[in-house]
Amino acid sequence: MHGKLALIAGPTASGKSDLAVELALTVEERGQSAVIINADSAQVYADLRVLSARPSDEEMRGVPHRLFGTWDGSQACSAADWANAAKHEIAEAHERSAVPILVGGTGLYIRTLLDGIAPIPPIREEVRDEVRQMETASAYAALKSEDPERAERLAPADSQRITRALEVVRSTGKPLAYWQQNKTGGIAGTVTLAPLILLPDREELYARCDARFERMMDDGAVEEVEALLERDLSPDLPVMRAIGVPEIAGWLRGEYPRDEAISLGAQSTRNYAKRQFTWLRHQPPESWARVKPKNVSLESNFEILF
Template identity: 75%
Template sequence: MRMRNTPDPLALIAGPTASGKSDCAVKLAKALEERGKSAVVINADSAQVYADLQVLSARPDEEEMQGVPHSLFGTWDGAEPCSAADWAAAAKEEIAAAHEGGAVPILVGGTGMYMSTLLDGIAPIPPIDPDVRREVRALSTDDAYSALQDADPERADMLHPSDSQRIARALEVVRSTGRTLGSWQEHKSGGIGDQVDLAPLILLPDREALYERCDTRFAAMLDQGAVEEVEALLARGLSSELPVMRAIGVLEIAGWLRGEWSREEAIERGAQSTRNYAKRQYTWFRNQPPQDWLREKPENIVIDDIFEILFRQGC
């Protein structure tokens, strides 16, 4: 075990989908390498954790990794859901291993819940009663939202009426435990935010340019293997409730493959879903992380200036 007088460094590069986070992370790793320091890029994207979603999650390939070690990319099989707690536990191990080896861990992704769970900890919510979960998941999104407005109006006001996953989660928590999700979240534990020297960067591109990139990227995915990915998932007969089956692009392409709509409509639906997701991520990263976290447009990034502290540290 290495002995240090100061916390070990942890770089974090976050932002909405299609904002160039992975490119920035690799550039930082290369800049550290030039100064004699090793680095490892650790995935913090809830879609890129699944082995089944190489194309649809825009997971970096070997060429894009440029020889920089990457971890927690494609680690989970789609049949096994990866919760924020699951990911945080794995990320802690990867971060500790990097520090032990004298490397700088670089978290990169767009899943705010993953990052907040790792840094701030998680509420000790007990397991949900299976009967309650089945009842809640059997409800339509409209009915679940209406029920949540009655059971936990404060949480309902925080959620979009079409955010089926978060609505169901909030409703099952209050029905199963008798306490609202907000009351549980007042007391969190297990975070490492106070144990590391954090160097955060949030990439917030121009909105219109971001949405345009979302459109072109999804259309290109269909010719790069996305259709084959969805065909392989459907062939496995996985539950439609699994996160991998709800990933952006899976439902849209599956509907086309089943003849429910045309290829063109699948592209439009997928692009719209991607834009909606990017919009939610943009809002979250603009407002939720601490205000002293640096927020920049990708084109304004100067690695040496922004991460100067990492280059100075004897890590």
């Protein structure tokens, strides 16, 4: 793999998709073609067009978009699954001298693509069953004993990461850090990366999250959740845990009124945006530009592409 790769990362509702289209059109004005590749873990699912704010045909403005709505909700799309598909799309773009533009806010996807994935052996089934039956507090206490370094880095309520770390150390006999230092398959060293991180004003971002979720309720989100419930999919699938699905499902089951579903969905969206904001501020390399959306200059921020 060789060539340039643009990356626009930002929290939900930050306007990153619109910016990616503007960049693609600018690249095309300069005589090159461009393709936008999704790096958002919700927008990969065909079932979540509205709830994931997947770009419409009108919003795409004729620019090719890849890995949007590619997976059926019955199939979980892991970071490794997505990274393999993204590598293919990037290689295909480079083969025809097009500029691939990654856009999204899922840090694990981006990190897996660029840095590779730890070659962790499959978790033994009996270990997985045992760990996943534990209360979060008990699992965290066990992790503090069996992998204190990892426990120190995790919040006591971070059930998903606590469970994963405990599964790994119990199944393999080695902590997660051991496996992560041997990552393979990353493309960071094989591409010329032009990254940009959007960090909008927090209060403005949260207001956009609130307004967007209420608008989604009127624009087809309810019908999307109804369709998912009719399929009787496993509640453990990512598509069933996506922001808005549990909140709207609760209302449809009569557990609370519509206004509360909107309030819960908006709160979940804000919480997600806050987690993305924190990750994007601290986890990517310091050399990656971090700007407010209103201060973006395509000419200077992506000078390497031109």
